[in-house]
């Protein structure tokens with residue numbers, strides 16, 4: 001039985017639904033969504049790798065004051081993501097939603113897909129601006145420039161083409177490949193996804209022997225998109241999604257790289273292994289019917305000092321504006 005039957009193709013492979021809301025906050029007056037402090041609100045789950053990336057970009061750009069966040073309960077039932085008080089999550093103060101579905105149905109009463117995070121909500125027009133993490137990250141960097149409190153550019157212009165190519169490779173072969181492996185319903189579809197995934201991880205390992213970050217000395221959005229899968233890998237993808245040819249801890253470069261990113265300022269606050277583990281093991285009942293959450297693995301290696309910055313030279317730490 002498939003976890004998401006509507007997105008399963010006849011050969012047993014998982015075909016993810018398209019993002020439905022792709023409107024933009026832009027600063028030049030051409031959009032019905034002008035940037036304003038406090039107007040837009042981000043709905044996330046700390047378990048979700050796609051939502052995680054928007055949370056990280058919000059943090060590295062210092063947009064915490066400008067854009068509020070509500071974190072959903074990591075355990076989801078068939079009503080979809082819910083907002084209620086609990087450890088590391090809360091009721092929704094921005095719009096008073098109990099379920100994320102309310103945001104979707106308020107924006108489009110005929111919406112029929114899955115109610116996915118992340119969602120960027122406009123409190124003024126009471127509608128979803130975007131549920132595409134790629135677009136939201138870009139909007140945070142461009143549309144919200146006036147409210148940024150940290151000097152950093154996750155999309156450096158001189159790397160644009162290379163970053164675009166690399167980002168779509170990481171999306172297809174790594175971020176989405178773990179899901180294609182985990183949600184496959186035939187041996188063949190599973191093996192294809194796992195093969196592609198580990199080939200791509202090998203390519204990233206090789207690339208990281210040469211540079212501190214994927215594209216050289218600039219820490220870009222492509223790094224954060226890889227990070228969001230790597231940080232979950234040993235805890236959930238290795239076992240729950242059967243991506244178990246190797247653990248990230250066993251790769252010399254990938255393990256030092258994920259540790260280095262994890263230890264950048266503001267990042268640990270966005271990583272919640274309790275949410276990550278409870279979400280995957282308790283929500284995908286087709287894959288884990290007992291809903292038992294494993295105790296391991298030991299992830300203390302993430303807290304060990306990363307020798308990466310010493311080896312490649314220190315990365316220029318983002319400065320908080322006065």
Ligand SMILES: N[C@@H](CCC(=O)N[C@@H](CS)C(=O)NCC(=O)O)C(=O)O
Nearest residue numbers: 048049050114115116117131132133
């Ligand atoms: N927008 C993302 C996907 C976002 C997504 O699938 N989020 C998951 C959590 S990781 C979700 O919200 N699922 C809700 C559900 O299945 O009901 C993409 O197209 O790549």
